[in-house]
Amino acid sequence: MVAFGKKFKESQIQEWQGCYIDYKLMKKKVNQYVRQIEESSENQTYVLKDFSRILDKQIEKLVLFLLEQQGNLATRLSHLGERQNVDTQQQTSLDVPELQRAYRDVGQDLLRLLVFVEMNAIGMRKILKKFDKRFGCQFTNYYVKTRANHPYSQLKQVFKHVGISAVAGTISRNLADLQHYQGQYVSIYDQPSLSIQDPVVENIKAAVDRLSTSTNYLQYLGKHALIMSEELPTSAEDYAINEKYHIMSLLLNLANTFLYMVNSYIIVPTADNYSVSLGAAATICGTVIGSMAFGQIFSSVYFSAWSNKSYIRPLIFSSIVLLIGNTMYALAYDLNSIYILLIGRIFCGLGSARAVNRRYISDCVPLKIRMKASAGFVSASALGMACGPALAGILQIRFTIFKITFNEVTLPGWIMAFAWLVYLLWLCISFREPSFEDTENSVRSSKTGSTKSGDLENGSITQSLLSLPDMKHHDEDEGEVQDSLEPKQQNEEERDCDISEESEEIQKPVNSVVSAYKLLTPSVKVQLLIYFMLKYAMEILLAESSVITSYYFVWSSSNVAVFLACLGLTVLPVNIFVGSYISNIFEERQVLLASQILVLLGIVLSFQIVTPYTIPQYVCSALITFVFAEVLEGVNLSLLSRVMSSRLSRGTYNAGLLSTEAGTLARVIADGTITLAGYWGMSRLLNTTLLPSLMICISCIAATFYTYNSLY
Template identity: 55%
Template sequence: MVGFGKTLREHGHLEWKQYYINYKMLKKKLKRYVQGQQSEGEEQMRKEFARLLDLQVEKIVLFLLEQEGYLASLFAALGKERDMARESGDPSTIAQCIKAYRAVGLELLQLLQFVEFNATGLRKILKKFDKRVAYRLTNYYVLTRANHPFSQLQQVFRHVGIEAMLGSLTRSLAELTEGEKSFYDDPTSVQIEDPVIHSIKGALERLTHSTRFLSFLSKHALIDEEDELLSLENEAIKQQYDYMALVLNLMNTFLYMVNTYIIVPSADKYAFSLGAAPTVCGIIIGSMAVAQLVSSVYLSAWSNTSYFRPLTFSSIVLLLGNVLYAVAYDCKSLSILIVGRLLCGLGSARAVNRRYITDWVPANKRLQASAAFVSASALGMAVGPALAGLFETNKRFLGLTINANTLPGLVMAGCWLIYLVWLWFGFKEPVRTEDGLKGSILGPSPSNENVDIDCLIQGLDEDSLHEPLLVSTVDVEDEEYGEEADQDSAEDLEDMDKPANSFCEALKLLTNPVKVQLGIYFMLKYAMEIILSESSVITSYYFGWATGTVAIFLALLGCTVLPVNFLVSTYISDVFEDRQILLASEVMTCIGIAISFVWPVRYTAAQYVIGSLITFVSAEVLEGVNLALLSKVMSPRLARGTYNNGLLSTEAGTLARVVADGTITLVGYYGMNMLLNLTLAPALLIGLVSLVATFFCYKGLY
């Protein structure tokens, strides 16, 4: 990864040098904190460094406002020339005016690059602080500064003045090139294909990134987002990016989630038809999660060398597992049924899907791909039970019984067969080099978002447009910048490209707040699994629900995932901090569990549905906020490699499912009348423990 100091030295502007963020000074302060963090208190260290950042932001913002005023005066003067040029109708005068507007547009682009560099420097120094000092600063700093009514930090990331000037530039060029067409009344008829405007828009998009909902969803995937501007490998990733390979990875995620939940409405009846107790459905459902604990590790390790082979292996194993699940009915064998589900768990390739997005989707598309990963999982969770509700038949075909018990296996086997053929012909394996880099770095992308300034100014008055760059001057201070840049680059490569080599090493990188959040993740997955896995048994025992009714109920629960996340990301998160939402949703999850208990009164379907809905929705909110926080506080060393943060969270959630499903089967031996209370009691206990742990670590959850 390119050092920030080197990037600034090569692309910054000499006369603006004093207004850039003083990255070198901040790094020296950070080194002092690292050496003395045992003796200095967290609060003192955080406030002192935040104060230094405040002074840097103030310097940047004041200069930015000054330059915006200067450019605004240029646009005002050009406005008069534009009107005179239009009135004269002289082509040469209009061409000269267009040239002048483009020249000012380049100055506007230079100012935007100034903002972009400083925003990058600010992000990098905060990330470096979080990585090297025991106390995290980023979220505290952003929350306390960005939401303040007199925030200067917002000026660095929100560019109302620049956007207004871009509007003036676009409208003026439209009037000069399109004549009488109205820019505002009919915007679709006015197409301005100017490289300067495209470059400014591209820079603005990189700074503002994307919608909050996509950002919120992407954090659920725990997929690391690299800094696009400073990534040497990103151009090679763009060259090898294959849309179909991404679609196949997302389809694998979707089908696996369908495969997981399609048996839930009928698992108890399948177990009973084979001579086992209905509560053995816990083992049937949980066996897939048991195998997933193992498969997540070896498939994640396999993805270090290939993606096609582990995806192929996953599809074949899932195909065989579903066939065994279906034929177990005619074989009258519970063992074959469980072996089939174990094979399905061994085919879990979610770690591979996540790694592909991290490693081979360009940075400017990674946010959308991460959100699509979460959406595919949520959709599969809803589609699985919905499909099960359609399997109301009982026939024989080629010696096989086709009914509600066997159809989930037969349908999923057919889906995986089709997917396997599609994967074989449609997946393109990325080319890896021997040194581990993602292909060759061939040069800059020809897209409009990365237009070279030197190319843009050809044909314009170059002497009047460009200031000399920092690379043109070599003085003592510049040499210090260069030396600092080399050190910065080496440190970044050493720290950020060294993933954990084992589970033990990964666990050592977990701070107390991260451990608490993984514990919360375990709790919410346990509660959700209890609600889902025993739903068919409980509703059949208390209310006499048929398989189709259970399927509709579970499908409706699954359909709440995306709307709830949308509500949290677009409305609730604007009013409350993430840690406040985390605490409130933990409380509501415990309340939902308490409502679901069978009290010494008549137990009604309304009570069960209300309690389950509150528990499930609260757990969804909790999952979204918990993973969003987890993505911020995890060590950067856990962003890559086999033992990454996604694997750790997957293992925590899968372990919770195993424990929950095992609890259902174990408690089932005490009688159906005790099943609900004895399975909900551990969920409530774990919820209360996580609530207490959250209180103790509340200050560290930024």
């Protein structure tokens, strides 16, 4: 296993080697500080001050070089522009292909510079992470905030990309202008959406987006979906590689996500009426709704394992099982069997292929659009959650064909069975199975490939950083080669320390429950507990809504459907607001704690303390609980993606599966709670089901305080 420091050095562009941050020096300083503090020869204040000074000098060196290179690129662009203008004014023929090639050469050098900046930015983040871990402090937060917000900030030069964007804009405009002479002129300023789609320009844009460290909406939703993107570039040309993926296959995965969420929530407004029509109590709706989640507990595991070998086969199996399950759900009315109803819903849960959908995006979608695909995954889920109840509200008709009844309680099953049949046919016709051999070879080469500086010297960036994805997992730099002049004792101490830390990051896919459990640090456990809590609270609210509103307010199924659809429609606006605004102002752990407190407030307001129980109290408390549970879900999963071990991003028992299992288990227990609480009578149902939510939420807040300092 090769150390980060060694890979960092080997991957450097040879003529720029003296301009990279000195990662090796900073690593030695961290180890030196540890020894000094242990020996009480220096206090912590001195360490923080000295390390800040070293970082400032390293960033200054990087920024000055960056400005110099930007100036060189600007000079080259200026000369090309003058040549182009002279030829135009003198009405001489332009050598368009030659000029285009020259502009693209500048673009390639700009892309090369972006990879250089990204490598340094990652090295800086890793040394800050190492410092925080070794000293148990929050130095990173202090350093970034004080430097990024200062009027003379040099960090802004690295991360705001003003100069880089200007160079990219000049290249784009001139390439578009050259197309004018071919009769295809479009102004990038008048119609930016129709601007030139040159491969080099697109690669630069992707690289700039990747380099950005600010939280934007797509990054937020990507983390919300727990679909991990590689932290490090493999090479500058990786942005240009047209990875083998099929856009229709991606759309089919998103369609599967959407339909499954519709399938989950389309029965919520009518589940109580369906239960009553079959001779059961209205509160059995909790079991009816929860039986789908019960099936999903098992399906998530085998679908996650199945996706190691195929994507289309598990999707076909999922569609068939869902087709059967929805048909059984619809036929239960004419068969007058609550058992057929429950078995049908369990089948629907056994057909949950969300693990496959998430895995396809993670493994098969090109890096430069993976965040957009991740945002599409979350958006499809949110849209399905809103459309399900809304569709149920429309299906208020009744007719019979061949003694088969179609009414408000059976139509959701028939509609979804038909939808899955159409989807199955579309899947068989249009889905393209990716080559798993190519995928494995790509992953293997990214972990074992070596770099030759000569490739970069010759202007080829094909292999410049092929081995760098492995760097993100090797935070503690096992076995870095030391200078022969260093004391032997110091080498041994550093090597022993690095090996012990590196052993935590051995990169093997997590394919067993035991391996996954060993990687669950206290911070990760708290995040999973919070996820359990918010899913429990949301399921209690949604699953018992038809029963509660019917008992207290005499709402019809249509009223309940409209109410649930309105709640579902808040998901995307809330995520946009949090991802684009709140997360850029406050720390995620601050938002996490505040959201839990507000969820607690919503739960408290939901209790029936005085009589009568009013519609404004119910609606307001439900809105507070649901909205802030949504905020909490996004921030929670975003934090989970940071505090979890990098090993949990891959394998069968990955973080996505663990969070899904935690949420699904919460839904099962919540729905079971509704059914059990029904035995105490309808008048006690609301308070009885809210009490566990209250206790779990209080426990989560206490656990968050306990692990607060580690949540960054």
